[in-house]
Amino acid sequence: MKSNHILNSFLGFSIIYLLIIFIGREDAAWYLKPFLLPFLILAVYVHEKFNTQRILLTALILSWIGDIILMFADNEELYFIAGLIAFLLSHISYIILFSKQLKIYLKKSKIIFWIGVTAIAFYLIVMMLILLPSLGDLKIPVFLYALTISIMLLFALKGFLNWQKPASIYILIGAIVFVASDSLLAFDKFYAPLQYSSILIMATYLIAQYLIVDGILKLNTKK
Numbered sequence: 001m002k003s004n005h006i007l008n009s010f011l012g013f014s015i016i017y018l019l020i021i022f023i024g025r026e027d028a029a030w031y032l033k034p035f036l037l038p039f040l041i042l043a044v045y046v047h048e049k050f051n052t053q054r055i056l057l058t059a060l061i062l063s064w065i066g067d068i069i070l071m072f073a074d075n076e077e078l079y080f081i082a083g084l085i086a087f088l089l090s091h092i093s094y095i096i097l098f099s100k101q102l103k104i105y106l107k108k109s110k111i112i113f114w115i116g117v118t119a120i121a122f123y124l125i126v127m128m129l130i131l132l133p134s135l136g137d138l139k140i141p142v143f144l145y146a147l148t149i150s151i152m153l154l155f156a157l158k159g160f161l162n163w164q165k166p167a168s169i170y171i172l173i174g175a176i177v178f179v180a181s182d183s184l185l186a187f188d189k190f191y192a193p194l195q196y197s198s199i200l201i202m203a204t205y206l207i208a209q210y211l212i213v214d215g216i217l218k219l220n221t222k223k
Helices: 003-022 026-035 037-046 054-072 078-101 105-132 136-160 167-191 197-219
Strands: none
Touching: 003 026, 003 037, 003 197, 026 037, 026 054, 026 167, 037 054, 037 197, 054 078, 054 197, 078 136, 078 167, 078 197, 105 136, 105 167, 167 197
């Protein structure tokens, strides 16, 4: 029950944060950003113990570090690269988390799985074809990052075919929205500035983190 209350508090605080951005006060929202993910970290920490708890905490803490570093990305490119590394490690943690949650793969779901694999591969190819001309020296780091989030989404898809519902649905949607958030960020930074980019990127990011955390906690709640 404690976790649910904290998750609800995260939703409430996130809405306030996004409304502040929406009314054009990004300067004020800047100071609130470091206090967003600690709600999710606390929700996981106070939850009843489960096998992948530490991995989930690691993923969230790395994301939180990435959030803080990226607050200074406009000052110097080095901050963006450091933030990219933090989120790369966070996504790797999510991959490990999803893989450890997986059980026996369902053979009857192979068609759905391979449709998903094709869609993810298509996304990765199209994304890189669009971004490559404008990446400069960041071609390899951005490709590795795009590959990693694609693998993270692939493991979420495998989990969707194995895990109980509705948790599996939450996690898959969360992974999809996370990829969407990172894609919006990449488009805005490397391709062309997007209208309402700040609120779109943060809204999708916060929704993604919430859904993944809520889904994992539901999977690991004793009945």
